[in-house]
Amino acid sequence: MNLTLHVWRQANAAAPGRMVRYDARDVSEDMSFLEMLDVVNEKLIGEGKEPIAFEHDCREGICGSCGFMINGAAHGPQKGTTICQLHMRYFKDGEELYLEPWRATAFPVLKDLVVDRGAFDRIIAAGGFVSVRTGSAPDGNAIPVPKEAADTAMDAAACIGCGACVAACPNAAAALFTGAKISHLGMLPQGQAERSRRALRMVEQLTLEQFGSCTNIGECEAACPKQIPIEMIARMNRDHLKAAWQFRGAGKSGGGE
Amino acid sequence: MAATGAALYLFVTIHLLGNLQVFLGPEAINSYAAKLKSVPEIVWGARLGLLATVGLHILTTIQLMRINAKARPTAYTKKANSASTVASRTMYLSGPTIAAFIVYHLLHLTVGSAHPQYSETDVYSNIVFGFRVWWVSAAYLIAMGLLCTHLRHGVQSMFQSLGFNHPLQTPRIKKFANAVGILYFTGFASMPLAALTGFLPPFFERL
Ligand code: HEM
Numbered sequence: 001m002n003l004t005l006h007v008w009r010q011a012n013a014a015a016p017g018r019m020v021r022y023d024a025r026d027v028s029e030d031m032s033f034l035e036m037l038d039v040v041n042e043k044l045i046g047e048g049k050e051p052i053a054f055e056h057d058c059r060e061g062i063c064g065s066c067g068f069m070i071n072g073a074a075h076g077p078q079k080g081t082t083i084c085q086l087h088m089r090y091f092k093d094g095e096e097l098y099l100e101p102w103r104a105t106a107f108p109v110l111k112d113l114v115v116d117r118g119a120f121d122r123i124i125a126a127g128g129f130v131s132v133r134t135g136s137a138p139d140g141n142a143i144p145v146p147k148e149a150a151d152t153a154m155d156a157a158a159c160i161g162c163g164a165c166v167a168a169c170p171n172a173a174a175a176l177f178t179g180a181k182i183s184h185l186g187m188l189p190q191g192q193a194e195r196s197r198r199a200l201r202m203v204e205q206l207t208l209e210q211f212g213s214c215t216n217i218g219e220c221e222a223a224c225p226k227q228i229p230i231e232m233i234a235r236m237n238r239d240h241l242k243a244a245w246q247f248r249g250a251g252k253s254g255g256g257e
Numbered sequence: 258m259a260a261t262g263a264a265l266y267l268f269v270t271i272h273l274l275g276n277l278q279v280f281l282g283p284e285a286i287n288s289y290a291a292k293l294k295s296v297p298e299i300v301w302g303a304r305l306g307l308l309a310t311v312g313l314h315i316l317t318t319i320q321l322m323r324i325n326a327k328a329r330p331t332a333y334t335k336k337a338n339s340a341s342t343v344a345s346r347t348m349y350l351s352g353p354t355i356a357a358f359i360v361y362h363l364l365h366l367t368v369g370s371a372h373p374q375y376s377e378t379d380v381y382s383n384i385v386f387g388f389r390v391w392w393v394s395a396a397y398l399i400a401m402g403l404l405c406t407h408l409r410h411g412v413q414s415m416f417q418s419l420g421f422n423h424p425l426q427t428p429r430i431k432k433f434a435n436a437v438g439i440l441y442f443t444g445f446a447s448m449p450l451a452a453l454t455g456f457l458p459p460f461f462e463r464l
């Protein structure tokens with residue numbers, strides 16, 4: 001099949017960008033979307049032009065590196081699929097595709113379709129961890145976990161931090177990402193000690209990173225390649241409200257520093 | 258935002274039930290209005306409370322808009338919507354329209370300065386004659402339609418913001434929120450429509 005691509009080209013973070021048109025010829029329907037771009041890039045390199053920059057690593061939908069918008073849909077039109085796992089058979093011959101990077105103040109564009117998602121790392125650093133004693137490994141099933149809690153934690157832990165939720169959200173909020181991390185740890189016994197402060201600090205970091213504010217629209221849930229439900233956002237709100245009450249008067253991050 | 262929304266939602270419910278008494282005839286609604294007005298503490302308490310709540314609701318909306326405008330300064334060339342509803346995407350449109358409606362509505366049925374033949378005591382006739390003007394009724398119907406889309410998204414959003422989401426209950430809440438939208442619209446819209454079609458006769462015709 002043959003496709004027309006309109007791709008966001010931007011030389012670096014400081015340069016202005018623009019949409020540039022490319023033809024993708026003889027695309028096999030068995031290619032993944034990134035393999036299709038590889039072929040386009042081979043041609044660009046052959047012509048002595050700058051290839052299109054995009055992020056990728058595992059190409060099997062588990063690392064969270066890849067992702068950009070295809071016709072305004074994060075990771076493209078296929079539900080529950082990262083762009084590296086999206087195959088060309090879902091597209092029609094002659095289609096015009098618009099490829100754009102995630103757009104958010106918190107995710108500055110570094111080059112073409114690559115954005116800096118360091119904001120996610122800083123949210124994790126603010127509270128997305130559990131403190132454990134080091135030493136010999138604890139016995140595998142020494143701490144009982146209720147089945148439902150384990151299932152919910154597992155659903156939340158499926159988050160690969162790709163940023164599609166932010167990209168799809170009309171408010172550029174990172175509520176689904178943060179909600180998933182807070183739920184993942186907050187559902188498990190090991191995460192209880194720091195549960196309140198975790199919610200306070202991660203939510204505070206969200207604001208510091210200039211993410212938007214969630215209005216419960218649900219585009220994130222639809223875009224998430226791991227189909228994480230917005231129930232995680234409600235849990236974050238609940239933990240945060242409880243913690244804000246528990247630590248009232250102790251400052252936004254709960255003090256204790 | 259969720260808290261003020263919840264309070265306003267409560268008011269709209271009480272207001273709808275109060276207003277529907279118009280179908281019970283002039284005596285019912287006029288004596289209800291007289292009863293409310295006979296206790297100035299309640300009327301003025303409620304008025305000031307409502308004013309403060311509406312004010313806070315608008316203020317938090319403005320804060321929200323500012324945060325969110327900063328969070329995505331560059332728009333997408335193309336943007337697909339897949340899960341959001343029309344109601345959720347038009348909150349910034351339905352909200353201000355309702356605010357403008359409230360001002361008009363107060364001048365129309367509370368102050369009476371925007372009413373052709375306002376009476377301090379005869380609320381029933383105020384409603385019937387007020388709605389006999391077709392474009393007034395039309396404006397009410399549009400405002401009520403937007404109010405109900407506002408509630409449709411608002412009610413379910415409120416639960417989510419306050420941290421309530423449950424695999425079994427949340428689908429029910431969404432159905433409830435949709436039903437609220439349709440039911441309240443039907444309730445509010447029935448009054449101008451009844452007055453226009455003559456189903457609600459003017460006071461003197463009933464004598
Ligand atoms: C068809 C729909 C409606 C009808 C027929 C209606 C009718 C009335 C009437 C007759 C009054 C004056 C009561 C009196 O002076 O004793 C009133 C007051 C008021 N209405 Fe409505 N109303 C409608 C919808 C709404 C909606 C949707 C809202 C708000 C979201 C609203 C907000 C108010 C407020 C704030 C007052 C003033 C209360 C006060 O301080 O006296 N109304 N309405």
Ligand code: FES
Nearest residue numbers: 059063064066084
């Ligand atoms: S490249 Fe690892 S998830 Fe797509």
